[in-house]
């Protein structure tokens with residue numbers, strides 16, 4: 309598992325690293341690295357690859373909200389049934405079970421605020437076992453998945469030094 | 471004063487006679503070129519870990535803005551003692567055997583000033599870091615080059631040391647792992663030098679600033695051999711291992727009488743290392759080793775990447791086992807080091823450092839630093855490959 313973890317740590321923040329580079333950096337055979345990544349994908353240790361995009365810079369004014377959801381847990385399955393139902397909505401990008409004053413944290417995106425309020429009032433709060441919701445709109449993104457949105461880090465070193 | 475007056479005549483002869491730095495010359499050239507991919511740096515590409523920076527802010531908020539004792543903050547000296555003890559297995563007393571300095575640079579200068587009489591010889595393995603020889607010249611000592619070779623993986627051979635000894639030999643510099651080659655000295659390589667050092671009563675300045683960046687096996691310090699502790703001054707710092715070059719903080723450990731002599735100079739010239747950097751250094755030693763190990767792992771990946779890249783484009787390069795440099799031979803290009811670097815910069819906008827900037831025996835080689843992003847390393851090597859195709863002889 310050690311090698312698998314080392315491969316995963318390398319591609320965690322750079323999904324585009326190619327297998328040849330990874331193999332060289334780890335002193336391993338390229339075919340072996342390809343096979344491991346394929347297997348990790350097949351066995352769903354790697355769930356997929358995303359791209360972090362600064363949509364706002366492209367003038368796109370989509371809206372994202374984080375919604376706190378209080379849920380009445382069900383016998384035997386606890387929060388799982390409700391959480392899984394919420395996951396099925398394509399506009400939902402994240403669902404987490406939380407400790408503290410509410411139970412589920414749901415992240416939803418839409419074209420505008422109306423989309424989101426419609427989703428909350430018609431879809432989310434009407435689900436069985438959902439007691440209440442609190443919606444927080446995201447106003448500005450500073451950092452996401454390790455990437456800083458404004459002023460990306462630059463190399464500040466002198467170009468040549470002893 | 472009339473501008474025609476030659477002001478250079480007022481500069482002391484010893485300073486006038488120091489040749490201009492080869493790196494400086496090249497630096498000017500690089501800064502005039504646009505869009506350069508640089509493998510020419512001599513420092514980490516990581517920014518100092520956040521918790522260390524944050525500890526410094528906190529100390530400023532608490533009002534730590536004053537001088538410290540000349541030797542450095544007692545807590546820092548205690549942390550250094552504990553760190554060196556677990557790292558090289560040598561115990562130094564925080565009371566009088568450790569001096570905190572403005573980088574290893576200051577520590578090396580202090581030691582040379584404290585030890586060298588005019589005419590004393592300081593033995594400097596080459597190629598090596600640029601400041602040992604000028605530092606010796608400035609105190610009217612005589613730097614003596616000890617050649618090291620690609621074929622020996624740049625280890626210092628006992629026969630070469632022995633052949634260079636004279637009655638004036640006094641100080642031996644051991645800068646391993648080495649900038650610019652990445653060469654290291656293993657236990658047995660050092661052992662082969664110990665008898666000669668003791669027999670000829672040499673003092674060793676062991677510059678271990680890259681010791682954490684050792685990729686195969688553990689770093690061994692010459693100070694850990696029987697009979698060597700008191701005749702060795704161990705230098706280390708935070709610049710490379712904790713990515714803290716700009717903080718200017720390092721230290722020297724050694725016999726109390728030598729540390730005391732160095733401190734005499736330090737107290738009149740510097741007083742103390744900046745307290746902000748000392749506070750940050752305490753944080754680094756207390757909580758920074760985890761992050762440091764991650765950085766080292768990361769350098770190691772890129773070391774392998776660069777080595778494999780050179781192999782692919784046909785540049786022969788011994789496998790460096792320390793620091794963050796590769797030192798490939800460029801003789802197949804038919805050019806000397808400086809021409810190679812200048813042409814490469816002009817034609818491909820890739821900056822590397824000519825090997826002869828680190829001593830004459832670095833001629834025919836270039837220093838390439840792999841503290842650069844994976845993308846930049848790969849692109850630079852591609853470009854060097856194309857460059858070589860155009861210029862290779864025959």
Ligand SMILES: Cc1ncc(COP(=O)(O)O)c(C=O)c1O
Pocket residue numbers: 470512572573574575576599645648649677679707708709715718719720
């Ligand atoms: C071998 C060696 N010693 C010392 C130094 C200077 O270190 P410091 O930043 O601690 O002054 C360097 C910096 O490049 C180095 O390469």
